Amino acid sequence: MELNSNISAVITGGASGLGAATARRLAEKGVKVALFDLNEEKGEALAKELGGVFCKVNVTDDDSVEAGFEKARATIGQERILVNCAGIGNAIKTVSRSKEDGSIKHFPLDAFKFVIEVNLIGTFRCIAKSAAGMLTLDPLEDGDRGAIVNTASVAAEDGQIGQAAYSASKGGVVGMTLPIARDLSREAIRVNTILPGIFDTPLLAGAPQQVRDALGAMVPYPPRLGVPDEYAKLALCMIETSYFNGEDVRLDGAIRMAPR
Template identity: 70%
Template sequence: MKLDSSIAAVVTGGASGLGAATARRLAAQGVKVAIFDLNADLGESLARDLGGVFCQVDVTSDTDVDAALARARSRHGQERVLVNCAGIGNATKTASRDKASGEIRHFPLAGFDRIIQVNLVATFRCIAKSAAGMLTLPPLADGERGAIVNTASVAAQDGQMGQSAYSASKAGIVGMTLPIARDLMGEGIRVNTILPGIFNTPLLQAAPDHVKAALAESVPFPKRLGDPDEYAQLVEVMITNGYFNGESVRLDGAIRMAPR
């Protein structure tokens, strides 16, 4: 797929971090970008800078996603590109003992479910609704109608202590990538997933310098945090390379996460 002003894209979690870098890279190619996010201040500012549209949306809500897609399509037309970057994380052990009191606790199931709903179910929600819209589009070269890129994490394969919910949610994204690509292959819609390692997103930017230095040192090569635009570069390749389909690819400087 050639990226230009004839292409409309939706980027969930597009107001900051990996999503914002992706929105900027797509807009630089002339793509009409719709940013889906809860953060209205950041989202509206970025949309103005890019000449795009911002939609305040909770991706766990059918109503919100439907309304956001309708707003984006009224401005830009039906999207041919969907990039799913919205997600959350936490760190809670499955069961643990308080060292001071001896109290035994377990991971609250509501907290586990929240991670699954935001990271996994909402990703599928956006894929299904966007793909249904893409089916209405006329095919391009090779019969292509659209391209979808999802965001998992290296935690899908080597999750650390306290990441049971997060790892499960991201492993679910990896696990559904090929079946969804197969579901949509007859309609010319490609589906791929990126598993990012440690990237210099706003969450890490707020960490102390010594913490960031230690994280950078843990990366085999290059010994630094990933730049969000490096993620966006891979998104661009997955969209523009028509033979890229059904793949889940690590982008991590060869890191393999330790248990803690």
């Protein structure tokens, strides 16, 4: 897919981190961008900077997502690109024993469900609604009608202690990549997924510098945190390369996560 001003894109979680970096890279190519996020202040500011549109969207809510796509398409046209970066995480053991009184606690099911709702179901919801819109477009000269990039995590394969919900949600994103790519193949819509390692995103922004340094030192090479723009470059490679389809690609500096 050739990226230019005739192409529109929707980026979920687009107000910061991996999503913002991807939006910037797409905008540099002339692509018109719509940012889906809950953070209005950051989202509006970035949309203004890039000449795009911000849509306040909760990916766990059908009506909110539908309204977001309606606003985006009314402003920048039907998207040919969807990049799913919206996501959350938590760290809770399946069961644990209290150090104070020995009582046993279990992972609150509502907390588990919420991570699945955002990371897995939210991603699928946006894929389905975006792909339905892409089907209304004619294929481009290279044959592509659309391209979708999802965000999983190395936790899909190397889940750490306390990451049962997070790993399950991201493992689900990996697991559905190929079947969705096959579902959409006859319609010339490609689907790929990136599995980022330890990246310098807002999730780590509040961590002490020694913690950030220690996390970076765990990476074989380069021994540092990933940079959001590196994610963005891989996302654009997936979008621009028409033979890139149905793949799940780790972007992690060769790290394999230890249990904790």
